[in-house]
Amino acid sequence: MGRPVDLYLPIAEMSVNALVIVALGGLVGFLSGMFGVGGGFLTTPLLIFYGIPPAIAVASSATQVTGSSVSGALSYFRRGQVDLKMGAVLVAGGFIGSVAGSFLFHWLKSLGQVDVTIGLVYVLFLGGVGSLMLKEALGTIRQMRSGEAPRRKARRHHPLVAALPMKMRFPRSGVYISPLAPLLVGAGVGVLTVIMGVGGGFIMVPAMLYLLGMAAGVVVGTSLFQIVFVTAVATLLHASQSQTVDILLAILLLVGGVVGAQFGARAAQNLPPERLRLFLALLVLAVAVRLAIGLAWTPKELFSIQTALS
């Protein structure tokens, strides 16, 4: 029998150091508490680096995001910062996207291209979003240094969104747009949730602000609302289709994450917001670069084995 910290994961079928997994959850929780993001985009790659099979890392990370987002979603809801109508449309889109994503996932698995696709999608999205965030954060800091008042951009939704038919009023978000636009945003994020094990807030929040032109006050709450539902659906899909949800792994991550988020939120209070955004951008870019190197570097092992269980 192993050391006291060794824990055998029943679904991943391997023994892990429970303290390392809790610490990993704590680190992600700290960063997510600090930056107000779900942190799924960090959990999945870190679990894969640790040696957890990718399919199990993705599924269990989605379960963990459900748990780590729900209390935030509730507190935004109590403060009236959730647009339920918009949220319902996003969730509906998320359902469609996650089912489509799960078919896509199985198709890729049968081709043997899951791992490389997860890697590429991560590099693409994290690289893109990270660069945009970095540009924005540096711009704000430069403006503040030069004493210039930050220019307020007029809040307008994207012209492509305006072209869609069947417009509807979303009073909470302060927009009059076709529900097809948030449905598509929700569906896109749903696909990512199933394939990457992320909540997708890092995509959804910018999409809501710049694509849909929603009021800033309801963006984070509504995004969390969608994340709770869609990651729950992703967990159900992974559990019933491929039995890849390791509840023990998710619990370990949550235990660490809950504690870490506390410290992260406190640390954030001592840092100016533009600095925080700059650090988050650098963090996201660092993960993207690490994954890109992983894709391009000659792997130690050229062969891989897929059995019915893996």
Add this chain to the structure above:
Amino acid sequence: MKALLLLIALLLAPAALAQPRLVTDLSQSRIDISYRFAGAELLIFGAIQYPGGRAPADPPGIAVVLRGPAEPATVRKKARVAGIWINTQSMRFESTPGYYAVATTRPIGDLLDERNAAIYEIGLGNLQLSPATAADPQFTSHFEQGLVSLRQREGLFVEQPYGVQVTDKVLYRARLPIPSAVPVGNYQAEIYLIGNGEVRARSTTPVIIDKSGFERGIYVFAHEHSFLYGLAAVAIALGMGVLAGVLLRRRSA
């Protein structure tokens, strides 16, 4: 009638006695994977019974094999395409043991002729993996080697050329390492007595490796009631999240 039976027995006895026999026991016939499981070691030991109790002059050759359940597997190989490494070639094998360990008194090549090694599948190079994809022998053996070396690195395939100790030409024992990632199922411990490059006697003993208690409960729940398992996972995650939120709000308030 009795006389006839006695006669038959007398006729058969020398033939039966001319062959040595193997007696085998294991440190455990069942390995339970509990939440504390981080790998194990199986001790396989026993004795050689020689006809008339006389051991031959040469030291006996022994091969101890522990074989896990076989299942189909697809082996994929990566190649660089447009700067990144992706799976390009693949090969399917119908029967690959999830675990295979062999310990011998001497290297397999010195112990056993090729024909016997292939018949009894003794040695990592002698596994019958049953390739399902029609391909030229070179391609097939390249992928077979890929599978074997990967599983070796994972500790799932083990070859110990001097892993069997023999005491007084009669008692033998071998310790086989079992990693934490071992697949569950019905295993077989096979012991071979080898002389002049051929198998003289063999014995097989079943071993069961299975999850137990809590681990088994979760695994069975996840596989047999997968939708309910998913609902339970969501409920636990939501419960922990809400609870944490309530506790932390109380602390900060």
